[in-house]
Amino acid sequence: MADALSGQNSQRVVEHVQIARSRELGIDPLVLSGKRPLSTMGRRYTQDPLWLRIVLISLAAIVMGVLVVIPVINVFYEALRDGIVAYGRAIVGDPETRYSIVLTLTVAPLAVLCNVIFGIAAAWAVARFRFPGRTLVVTLIDVPLSVSPVVAGLAFVLLFGMQGFLGPWLRKQGIDILFTVPALILATTFVTLPYVARELIPVMEAIGPDEELAALSLGASGWQIFWRVTLPNIKWGLLYGIILCNARAMGEFGAVSVVSGRIPGETTTMPLQVEVLFQDFNSPAAFALASVLTLLAGVTLVLKGWVERHHAVTPHLTDQEGTDEQTQPTPKMSGSTVTV
Amino acid sequence: MGRISPKVLPGYGLSLGFTLVYVSVLVLLPLGACVATAVGMDWAEFVAAVWTPRARAAYALSFGASLIAASISTIIGLLIAWVLVRYQFPGRRLLDSLVDLPFALPTAVAGLVFSHLYSAEGWLGQFLVPLGIEAAYSRLAIVIVLVFIGFPFVVRTVQPVIQSLDAEEEEAAALLGATRWQTFRYVLLPALVPSLITGFALAVARGLGEYGSIVFVSGNMPYKTEIAPFLIVSRLEEGGGRVVEATAIATVLLAASLSLLVVINRLEAWSRKG
Numbered sequence: 001m002a003d004a005l006s007g008q009n010s011q012r013v014v015e016h017v018q019i020a021r022s023r024e025l026g027i028d029p030l031v032l033s034g035k036r037p038l039s040t041m042g043r044r045y046t047q048d049p050l051w052l053r054i055v056l057i058s059l060a061a062i063v064m065g066v067l068v069v070i071p072v073i074n075v076f077y078e079a080l081r082d083g084i085v086a087y088g089r090a091i092v093g094d095p096e097t098r099y100s101i102v103l104t105l106t107v108a109p110l111a112v113l114c115n116v117i118f119g120i121a122a123a124w125a126v127a128r129f130r131f132p133g134r135t136l137v138v139t140l141i142d143v144p145l146s147v148s149p150v151v152a153g154l155a156f157v158l159l160f161g162m163q164g165f166l167g168p169w170l171r172k173q174g175i176d177i178l179f180t181v182p183a184l185i186l187a188t189t190f191v192t193l194p195y196v197a198r199e200l201i202p203v204m205e206a207i208g209p210d211e212e213l214a215a216l217s218l219g220a221s222g223w224q225i226f227w228r229v230t231l232p233n234i235k236w237g238l239l240y241g242i243i244l245c246n247a248r249a250m251g252e253f254g255a256v257s258v259v260s261g262r263i264p265g266e267t268t269t270m271p272l273q274v275e276v277l278f279q280d281f282n283s284p285a286a287f288a289l290a291s292v293l294t295l296l297a298g299v300t301l302v303l304k305g306w307v308e309r310h311h312a313v314t315p316h317l318t319d320q321e322g323t324d325e326q327t328q329p330t331p332k333m334s335g336s337t338v339t340v
Numbered sequence: 341m342g343r344i345s346p347k348v349l350p351g352y353g354l355s356l357g358f359t360l361v362y363v364s365v366l367v368l369l370p371l372g373a374c375v376a377t378a379v380g381m382d383w384a385e386f387v388a389a390v391w392t393p394r395a396r397a398a399y400a401l402s403f404g405a406s407l408i409a410a411s412i413s414t415i416i417g418l419l420i421a422w423v424l425v426r427y428q429f430p431g432r433r434l435l436d437s438l439v440d441l442p443f444a445l446p447t448a449v450a451g452l453v454f455s456h457l458y459s460a461e462g463w464l465g466q467f468l469v470p471l472g473i474e475a476a477y478s479r480l481a482i483v484i485v486l487v488f489i490g491f492p493f494v495v496r497t498v499q500p501v502i503q504s505l506d507a508e509e510e511e512a513a514a515l516l517g518a519t520r521w522q523t524f525r526y527v528l529l530p531a532l533v534p535s536l537i538t539g540f541a542l543a544v545a546r547g548l549g550e551y552g553s554i555v556f557v558s559g560n561m562p563y564k565t566e567i568a569p570f571l572i573v574s575r576l577e578e579g580g581g582r583v584v585e586a587t588a589i590a591t592v593l594l595a596a597s598l599s600l601l602v603v604i605n606r607l608e609a610w611s612r613k614g
Contacts, residue, residue, distance in 0.1 A: 048520060053427050060423040060435065063416050066464070067488050068438050071453045072445075074463055078456065118362045125355040129347055139605065140363050146601040147371070148549025150569035151590045154576060155370035158377055158587060165373050190366050212349055222350035244443075251446025253552030258573060271448035271552065278452055278556065287456075290449040297444035304444075305437050 072294060079291035082284055090288035096265045097289055100273035107181065107256075107269060108249035111188040112196075115245055116238070119196025124230075127204035128212075138201070144193045152190050153258025156183060160259075179261030184269065187255040192245045199241035200234055207233050236311040243307065247300040251293065371594065378591040381584060389588035394562050395571060399592070402568040405479065406547030409486030413543045414536055416487065417494025424495070425502040439495050442488050451556025454485050458557075477559035482567065485553045490543030497539035501532055501611070534611035541607055545600040548593070568593055 048056075080087050092098055125131075126138060144152065160177040161167045170177060177183050211233065215225045231238075253271045260267040268276060270293055277286035378386065389395075424436050442450065458465045458475035468475060475481050505528065513523040551569040558565040560574075568589060575586035 048426070052520075053429075056419065056423050057427055057429050060420045061431075064420065064435060064438055067416075067491070068441050070463060071450070071457060071488075072441070074457055075449065075453050078453075118359065121355040121362070122359040124351055125359050128349050129352050129356070131352075131356065137359065137363070139601070140367060142601060142605075143367055143371070143598070146545045146549070146597040146604070148551065148569050148590075148593055148597060150549070150551045150572050151374065151594050151597075152370065154572060154586060154590050155374040157576065157583075158373040159370050161583075163583065165376075186366070190370065193363075193366060209349060216349060225350070247444045251444075251448070251552075253446065253448045254549075254569065257551075258576065271446045274446075274448045274452055275555065278455075283456070286452055290452050293446045293449050297441065297446070297449075300444040301437055301440055304440065 075287060075291050075294050078284065078287035081287075086284065087288050087291075090285040091292060094285065096268065097273055097277075097285065099265050100268050100270045100289070101292070103181070103184075103268070104250055104270040107184050107188055108246055110185050111192055111249045112242055112246050114185075114189050115192055115196050116242060118193065119200050119241060120238070122197040123200035123204045123234075124226075126201050128209055141194050141197050144190055149187075149191055149252065149254030149256075150258055153187055153255040156187055156190070156255075156259050178259060179263060179267060181267065183259040184256050184267060187259045188249050188252050191252050191255050192249045195245035195248060196238065196241035199237050199244070203234050203237035204230075236307055240304070240307045240311070243300055243303050247297065250296060374587055374590055374594065377584065377587045381588060385584075386588050389585040390592050394566070395568075395589055397563045398566050398568040398571040398589075401479065401482070401566065402548055402593075405482045405486055405567070406544045409483045409490055409547050410540050410543035412483070412487050413490035413494050414540045416491045417539055418498055418532070418536060420491070421495045421498040421502055425499060439492050442492050447489070447550065447552030448556065450485060450488055451553035454481065454488070454553065455557040458484070476557065477565065479558075479565055481557040482554055482565065485557050486543075486547040486550060489550060489553065490547055493542040493546065494536070494539030497542065497611070498532060498535045501535040505531060534607065538604065538607040538611050541600060541604045545597060545604060548600070549597060 079090075090097070091101075122137070122141060126134060157178060158164050159166050160170065160183065162171070162178075164178075167178065177186070211229050212225050215229045220228065251271055252269075253275075256269055257272055257275070260269070260272060262268055262272060262276065264276065270289060274286050274289050274293070277283075277289065381389070420435070420439065424432060424439075455476055456462050458468065458481060460466065460469045460476075462476070465476060473480070475484060509527050510523055513527045514520075518526070549569060551567075551573070554567055555570065558567065558570075560566050560570050562571075566574075572586045572590050572593070575582045575589065
């Protein structure tokens, strides 16, 4: 055990030195460590001709322009069409719109909070212990990703509706869930359930239990281990999961729409209010509110990029477990990809 | 590394117990209620509910539009992933982060703006409508929106695989006299296929369940532009016995998405190996 550990450490030191040297020399660290050939001719043969590069880059730019850039610009153009005053009035002047902003800013953080607690518990259970049915638990966590939000909403209606399984009984206890804010929180929590857990499980698996075991052997209690060892190690992954989870929570439409009953000023969140305004043919107001959601999406992207850079950069600048991250890039924050 | 199998670390019971209760209450209970309602119907009733002409048209549109959109997304996604990984050009970082926008942007916003862009007075519609391409409130609009939502999945699954491609194989192919196209076709593309299929399946799964954006762009005309999730919602809103019908259709959709989830899990395992 001790031998294996010191062997691992010296390996780390070697890699660390190689990385440092490769920085000095400006050479790819993988080349220096012999993992990638230093080829003088390779570049010429593996690079596409200039005309092809220009064509493909232009095509990609056009596709992204039509599909993403033009729509975003158009949101703001339509929102500001009648001037900044009308824009401001559309957002804060209408009490129902104002309420929808407050409601979204209440529902989303609550759903995120639930899923943060769940994500940490699930990652601890799945990444630190082996137990029968572990794969099944991981698959169950993924289920909300593939279920249509509308089906999710319907499922909650069947549970809490008046003809539902729990609805009549809850009614007797004086509790109404359907068409109230708690139903919105439940539906949003369902849809965003996997985001934090899916970020944390690979991060915790990559870090491994060594440090926690060391803390345990030094007499730390379970919560001390969590707060002092685990949480600092997973904080970037956690933050990343929170950002993704929150973006989805604020934008959720299908599930929330089904359970909300669309009661204006009571259960219409921002995305639902966009639909209400759109159906009222109040297009400028719909675009004004949509522009707020677009800005929030922009903030999400900026934060996401910031965390990605931090997560990639911090480890090998601050040393310690740094080399691990170098040789085996932490399970790339795959959130947006496979997660959605 | 590795998990410790004797439960040395504390918190096993607490964390696993909480996880199981949470998943049961939030996922299994509601979906169970859905399945239980559907199972409670007798077979003839179930078939009558899920196999009406209107429902069949809705499935055909949902599946057809998702498959077409996912195919387009796969081509676009491969193009963008290739350009992002292989080429250096000004604005590359910006392009890279814009790929995530469809994920961060609420679907209602996407629906709203796309329904406007392709209308006769919209920025794109003013050129397209005179050419006879009426994309607003049509099936075409559904496909466009699904491509917007689906292509980031392909980019983000293919991108890391292109990054990890071995330069040696390409060099070898070049030295053996392959043209650039032959190298791509016979050396690079086979290595990318598993991730391309995974991205395709992810895009289909997402497209099948999409509701928020399509409500805005499609016009939701029964038999023409009505997708399955919309049919569920309209049956549900009719209330009464129609709720059971909605549940039956939802169960069909649920079965489709859960089978896709299983397929995707297999595919992801495969593309990690490949």
